[in-house]
Amino acid sequence: MHIFSTFETTSYLEMAISELEKKGVKRESIFAVPLDNRSEELKIFDTLHRSDGTSLIDIGMALATAFSVIGASIGFKLSWGPIYWGLLSAVIGFLVGFAIRLFIELVIKKKKRLLKGKHSEVIMMIKCEESQVETIENILWDHFALGVGKVE
Numbered sequence: 042m043h044i045f046s047t048f049e050t051t052s053y054l055e056m057a058i059s060e061l062e063k064k065g066v067k068r069e070s071i072f073a074v075p076l077d078n079r080s081e082e083l084k085i086f087d088t089l090h091r092s093d094g095t096s097l098i099d100i101g102m103a104l105a106t107a108f109s110v111i112g113a114s115i116g117f118k119l120s121w122g123p124i125y126w127g128l129l130s131a132v133i134g135f136l137v138g139f140a141i142r143l144f145i146e147l148v149i150k151k152k153k154r155l156l157k158g159k160h161s162e163v164i165m166m167i168k169c170e171e172s173q174v175e176t177i178e179n180i181l182w183d184h185f186a187l188g189v190g191k192v193e
Contacts, residue, residue: 042171042193044178046186050075050162057184061167064176070168095146101138108134 048054058071112130116123169177174191181189 042169042174042191044167044169044174044181044189044191046165046167046181046189048163048165048184048186051185053184054163054165057180057186058165060180060184061177064173064180066167066169066173066177072166072168074164074166076162076164097139097142097146098135099138100142101135104134104138104141105131106134108137 048057054073058073061071062068109127109131112133113123113127116126119126165181167177178189178191
């Protein structure tokens with residue numbers, strides 16, 4: 042039986058390994074592999090095959106609506122009329138909202154986007170007997186494993 046688990050690199054990982062050895066799991070049956078986490082920055086603009094769920098046009102659409110209403114209202118007194126001024130102010134509102142959202146994503150949320158969530162840093166594989174599976178799983182969960190799986 043093989044048990045797989047993922048951990049952050051902490052002292053809990055070392056404590057889990059030493060407790061497993063105390064419970065009778067041989068050192069040769071424990072295999073830990075450190076992972077290389079993503080070091081490149083995440084992309085702001087979505088592609089056809091990848092989306093991060095962040096919309097850049099939400100503020101732009103709201104401002105385009107507000108600006109177009111105001112522009113059309115004022116356009117009754119101006120020379121081009123309400124339709125042209127409404128469309129022109131909608132484009133201006135969209136560009137202002139898009140610029141605001143782009144600034145928020147690039148400057149303010151940049152650090153949060155890179156540090157979001159917990160990252161697995163080590164994968165540990167343990168080869169054991171079926172009678173030891175429940176004990177080993179409990180030890181791994183007690184030492185804050187991020188995930189545990191087993192394969193026969």
